[in-house]
Amino acid sequence: MQTENLNEKTDKVVSERVIRRLPRYYRFLGDIMLSGMERISSRELSEMMGLTASQIRQDLNCFGGFGQQGYGYNVRALHREIGLILGQDAPEKAVLIGVGNLGAAVSMYMETHTRGMELCSVFDSDPQKWGKRIGGLTIRSMPDDFVKVCKELSPSVAVLCVPKDAAKQMVPFLIENGIRGILNFSHYDVALDYPKLKVENVHISDSIMTLRYKMSEK
Amino acid sequence: MQTENLNEKTDKVVSERVIRRLPRYYRFLGDIMLSGMERISSRELSEMMGLTASQIRQDLNCFGGFGQQGYGYNVRALHREIGLILGQDAPEKAVLIGVGNLGAAVSMYMETHTRGMELCSVFDSDPQKWGKRIGGLTIRSMPDDFVKVCKELSPSVAVLCVPKDAAKQMVPFLIENGIRGILNFSHYDVALDYPKLKVENVHISDSIMTLRYKMSEK
Numbered sequence: 001m002q003t004e005n006l007n008e009k010t011d012k013v014v015s016e017r018v019i020r021r022l023p024r025y026y027r028f029l030g031d032i033m034l035s036g037m038e039r040i041s042s043r044e045l046s047e048m049m050g051l052t053a054s055q056i057r058q059d060l061n062c063f064g065g066f067g068q069q070g071y072g073y074n075v076r077a078l079h080r081e082i083g084l085i086l087g088q089d090a091p092e093k094a095v096l097i098g099v100g101n102l103g104a105a106v107s108m109y110m111e112t113h114t115r116g117m118e119l120c121s122v123f124d125s126d127p128q129k130w131g132k133r134i135g136g137l138t139i140r141s142m143p144d145d146f147v148k149v150c151k152e153l154s155p156s157v158a159v160l161c162v163p164k165d166a167a168k169q170m171v172p173f174l175i176e177n178g179i180r181g182i183l184n185f186s187h188y189d190v191a192l193d194y195p196k197l198k199v200e201n202v203h204i205s206d207s208i209m210t211l212r213y214k215m216s217e218k
Numbered sequence: 219m220q221t222e223n224l225n226e227k228t229d230k231v232v233s234e235r236v237i238r239r240l241p242r243y244y245r246f247l248g249d250i251m252l253s254g255m256e257r258i259s260s261r262e263l264s265e266m267m268g269l270t271a272s273q274i275r276q277d278l279n280c281f282g283g284f285g286q287q288g289y290g291y292n293v294r295a296l297h298r299e300i301g302l303i304l305g306q307d308a309p310e311k312a313v314l315i316g317v318g319n320l321g322a323a324v325s326m327y328m329e330t331h332t333r334g335m336e337l338c339s340v341f342d343s344d345p346q347k348w349g350k351r352i353g354g355l356t357i358r359s360m361p362d363d364f365v366k367v368c369k370e371l372s373p374s375v376a377v378l379c380v381p382k383d384a385a386k387q388m389v390p391f392l393i394e395n396g397i398r399g400i401l402n403f404s405h406y407d408v409a410l411d412y413p414k415l416k417v418e419n420v421h422i423s424d425s426i427m428t429l430r431y432k433m434s435e436k
Contacts, residue, residue, distance in 0.1 A: 105324075117426050192267070209241040212335055213304050213305060217416070
């Protein structure tokens with residue numbers, strides 16, 4: 001019988017596709033936990049999530065199992081473990097740059113909805129915005145205050161909500177100041193020019209175009 | 219010699235992964251066009267985009283070629299054709315529901331940055347918001363005005379910027395009123411319950427979690 005091995009994470013490299021499914025597991029398990037269910041089989045979970053049971057077993061095995069054959073998964077333990085894998089207990093410090101409409105919305109969102117990242121400051125290059133409040137944060141100056149904040153708080157992540165050209169110009173400066181990861185809302189393909197940066201893109205216009213394409217499909 | 223066959227689209231089913239790359243081709247080709255370059259080889263394009271040349275040839279072949287061997291691609295023609303494939307010339311009518319911070323930002327974004335979708339109305343269920351302006355649009359009532367607008371304008375796409383439970387409750391009503399596609403910013407997995415709807419998810423919190431995970435990788 002396979003035993004629970006909650007903390008024996010395997011060292012093998014986990015594919016990007018598996019990683020991309022983890023936040024979804026985490027969301028579903030959070031909801032299942034709230035519903036009061038204590039154990040869940042891979043079959044039940046697969047039906048809820050629209051994946052195959054073997055896919056689920058395979059995904060979770062990448063991180064060392066969690067399950068006990070015939071007994072299913074302990075929902076709370078699995079949720080907690082995936083949370084730990086996703087670093088929900090150890091937030092990275094983030095700063096947001098570019099407080100236009102989208103930047104402001106993302107800033108409010110990150111302040112209220114996010115674990116795993118702690119938004120500690122927001123910046124804009126427009127002097128008219130300096131000193132104004134957005135949620136619980138004050139808009140500070142780019143680049144002067146940015147350098148100070150980086151020295152003081154050592155944020156590791158920048159949330160880029162600026163136009164493409166500004167983003168391209170800005171990235172070397174961010175790296176100089178200790179930024180190692182980018183949540184990229186701009187149209188600049190950061191990862192191409194800086195393969196060592198950790199980059200996650202949110203290209204809303206690409207999603208709109210993809211949906212538009214799908215609307216024409218039979 | 220392979221000839222240009224700009225309009226002979228093949229009927230074969232195009233994989234989701236190829237479709238997801240098209241908006242990126244479109245963006246890059248738009249920039250290349252602006253830079254004044256008239257022709258580009260698959261090798262040059264591959265270097266700019268971080269794909270292999272054979273990948274690019276394979277992708278573009280799905281839609282019937284566009285290239286002329288040894289001469290490369292005509293940038294303007296390729297950009298135009300991909301734009302046509304993506305429906306940029308024939309926008310779908312869209313409505314946005316849920317004008318919170320994120321909804322407001324997405325609304326402003328869609329009004330100014332988007333072709334292929336035309337945002338024609340925004341809705342909220344909070345009476346305090348009715349009648350207020352967001353960009354060039356007036357916030358209208360959900361569900362009353364929504365029914366009227368659907369009769370009048372027949373929008374096909376709904377942009378969902380409401381919380382998960384509200385989204386779940388709302389989707390059958392949207393379908394009744396003619397909505398066939400969802401740009402889904404909510405945490406509700408619409409596509410699971412309604413496999414016939416065209417759905418494109420923008421899960422910002424999943425992107426944040428994925429980036430958080432990557433930050434811990436060696």
